[in-house]
Amino acid sequence: MKLSSDKVTLAERHNKIVYDCGDTVVKVFNRAKPKADILNEALNLARAEQAGIRVPELVEVGKVGVSWAIATEKVNGKTLRQLLAEDPSQEDAILDRLITLELDVHAHSNRLLNRQKDKLTRMINGLGDTIDEAQRYELLQALDGMPNHTKLCHGDFVPSNIIVPDDNEAAPVIVDWAHATQGNGAADCAITYLHLVLGGEQDFADKYLRRYCERQGCTVAYVQSWMPIIAAAELERGRVHERDFLLSWIDVVDWS
Numbered sequence: 001m002k003l004s005s006d007k008v009t010l011a012e013r014h015n016k017i018v019y020d021c022g023d024t025v026v027k028v029f030n031r032a033k034p035k036a037d038i039l040n041e042a043l044n045l046a047r048a049e050q051a052g053i054r055v056p057e058l059v060e061v062g063k064v065g066v067s068w069a070i071a072t073e074k075v076n077g078k079t080l081r082q083l084l085a086e087d088p089s090q091e092d093a094i095l096d097r098l099i100t101l102e103l104d105v106h107a108h109s110n111r112l113l114n115r116q117k118d119k120l121t122r123m124i125n126g127l128g129d130t131i132d133e134a135q136r137y138e139l140l141q142a143l144d145g146m147p148n149h150t151k152l153c154h155g156d157f158v159p160s161n162i163i164v165p166d167d168n169e170a171a172p173v174i175v176d177w178a179h180a181t182q183g184n185g186a187a188d189c190a191i192t193y194l195h196l197v198l199g200g201e202q203d204f205a206d207k208y209l210r211r212y213c214e215r216q217g218c219t220v221a222y223v224q225s226w227m228p229i230i231a232a233a234e235l236e237r238g239r240v241h242e243r244d245f246l247l248s249w250i251d252v253v254d255w256s
C-alpha cells in the first residue's frame with residue numbers, strides 16, 4: 001500500500017497513526033501490534049457491515065513499508081465528538097443521537113463475531129499478578145453469572161467513532177471496530193461510560209449512563225454491576241497511567 005505524499009495525520013496513538021489520504025483513511029500500526037489483531041479489526045468491520053450496520057467501505061489491508069495497515073474509504077463529515085466541541089449547547093441532542101445509534105447497533109447481530117464473554121475471560125486471565133487470585137476468581141464468577149446475549153457490541157462506542165456525513169440526509173457511519181464482539185449491551189454501555197470517564201468527562205458520562213438505561217429499560221445498577229469486569233479488561237490493555245483508578249473500580253463490589 002502506498003500513502004499519498006500530502007497525507008494529513010488525524011490521530012497518533014502509542015501503537016498506530018491514522019492518516020487522511022484524501023479518498024481514504026489509513027490506520028498504520030506499529031510493529032508491536034500483533035498482525036492477528038489487525039486482521040481481526042478488518043474482519044470485525046466486515047462482520048458489522050454484514051450485520052447491516054453502516055461502516056466505512058474497507059478498501060485494503062496490507063503493508064506500508066514494514067507496518068501493517070487498514071485503509072477505509074474516507075467519510076466526509078464530522079464526528080459526534082467534533083460536533084459537540086463546536087456547539088456544546090447541543091450536548092443533549094448529541095447524546096440522544098449517540099444512544100439511538102448504540103441501541104440500533106445492539107438490535108443487530110452477527111453470530112460469527114467473537115463472543116464478548118470469551119474475550120473478557122481471556123483479558124481477566126491475562127492480568128497475571130496485577131490482581132490476586134481471589135479477585136480474579138470473583139470477577140470470573142461475576143462474569144459467568146451475567147446473562148448470555150448475542151447483540152452486536154462495538155466495544156468502544158464513543159462520540160469520536162461516529163461520523164455524521166456532510167450530506168445530512170446520509171446515515172451516520174460507525175468506525176473503529178477493533179473491539180467488536182457479540183454479547184451483552186449493558187457491558188458495551190459500561191465500556192462507553194468508562195471511556196468517557198477516563199477521557200475526563202464525568203458529567204457527560206453520568207448523563208449518558210442515566211439516559212441509556214432509561215431508553216434501554218434497564219437499571220443503572222445493572223450496568224454498574226459490569227464495571228469491575230470492564231475495568232479489569234481495560235487494565236489488561238496496559239493502561240499504565242490509569243492503573244490505580246482502574247484498580248479502585250475493580251475493588252468496588254457493590255456499586256449501588
Ligand SMILES: Nc1ncnc2c1ncn2[C@@H]1O[C@H](COP(=O)(O)OP(=O)(O)OP(=O)(O)O)[C@@H](O)[C@H]1O
Binds near residue numbers: 010079
Ligand atoms: N473512514 C473514515 N472516514 C473519515 N474519518 C475517519 C475514518 N476512519 C477514521 N476516521 C477518523 O479518524 C479517527 C481515528 O480513527 P479510529 O477511531 O479508527 O482510530 P483510534 O485510534 O481508535 O482513534 P480514537 O482513539 O480517537 O478512537 C476517528 O475518530 C475519525 O475521526
Ligand SMILES: [Mg+2]
Binds near residue numbers: 161175176
Ligand atoms: Mg476511535
